[in-house]
Amino acid sequence: MCWTYVVWYAVPVERVVISDDNFITAESSTPASIHLVDGRPSTLRCVAFGGYPPPSVELYVGRRDVTARCVQTTRTLPAMKPEATATRMHSVK
Numbered sequence: 001m002c003w004t005y006v007v008w009y010a011v012p013v014e015r016v017v018i019s020d021d022n023f024i025t026a027e028s029s030t031p032a033s034i035h036l037v038d039g040r041p042s043t044l045r046c047v048a049f050g051g052y053p054p055p056s057v058e059l060y061v062g063r064r065d066v067t068a069r070c071v072q073t074t075r076t077l078p079a080m081k082p083e084a085t086a087t088r089m090h091s092v093k
Helices: none
Strands: 011-019 045-050 069-078 084-091
Touching: none
Parallel strands: none
Antiparallel strands: 011 045, 045 084, 069 084
16 A cells, blocks of 8 residues: 655745836845836736745735736746745736
């Protein structure tokens, strides 16, 4: 008889970088402020270094959750060390 076990475990995120810039590297840091203009479509990027499972991203304006008003794409960046997960959020409404 053969037994197979699957073990899931969580690994904490080492750090997160949020930017309105197209280019985030392993040395990037989050700027002190990001300015967005009401009514103008914008793109935010969030890169989480390390962590498993990959974190999810929600966007709030004040206390209002506006995540559903954005198109969100997430991909793994295995070339970065530690491995990173990038989420791009683009406003659509």
